[in-house]
Amino acid sequence: MSMEKAQKLLNEKTELESEIRKLEANLKSHGADRTTALVDSNGFPRSDIDVVEVRTIRQSLICKQNDLKALMQQIEESLLLLHQESSPPLQKSKPFARVSIVTPNSPASEAGLLVGDKIIQYGSVNADNHNNFKAMSTETVNNINKPLPVKIERVVNGKPTTMDLTLVLRHGWGGDSLLGCHILPLNV
DSSP states (O other), X not given: OOHHHHHHHHHHHHHHHHHHHXXXXXXXXXXXXXXXXXXXXXXXXXXXXXXXXXXXHHHHHHHHHHHHHHHHHHHHHHHHHHHHHHSOOOOOXXXXXXXXXXXXXXXXXXXXOOTTOEEEEETTEETTTOTTTHHHHHHHHHTBTSEEEEEEEEEETTEEEEEEEEEEBOSOSSSSSSSOEEEEETTO
């Protein structure tokens, strides 16, 4: 779907809306609207309006409204398609590290990390920018005593499941490191 086609549909919509407004004005000039009764209290055609002309205009209005409804559906579909074509495809984030040890009562343990979890995102660090884990060290030091979002992949009931955890890295929890777990590259 091209932008030109979407624009063409939008132009058709503008034209159709203009035609509908003209038909409504024509209907009004005949002393009626879409719901004006065309028969009198005795059930006879009203003599003060041109019943045939009003019915013809109403029929045209109904057709134009149906055309507009169908056109709006086309416009919606074309804009959605145009948006999908212009949006980059969503790439599934891939894990780059795995947790091999978690020390009890550590920040890692408190956050819910488990042995075997695969790390997809560690703060702003991911598979594309971890630079042999150097970026993880920097991210750790820069986030002492602050919440650090971590996205992991964990196998739950035999299926890989993505989970979001929050680490609060700190000294003084009883261990030597800030994190309290051991992380290895995924291929080790």
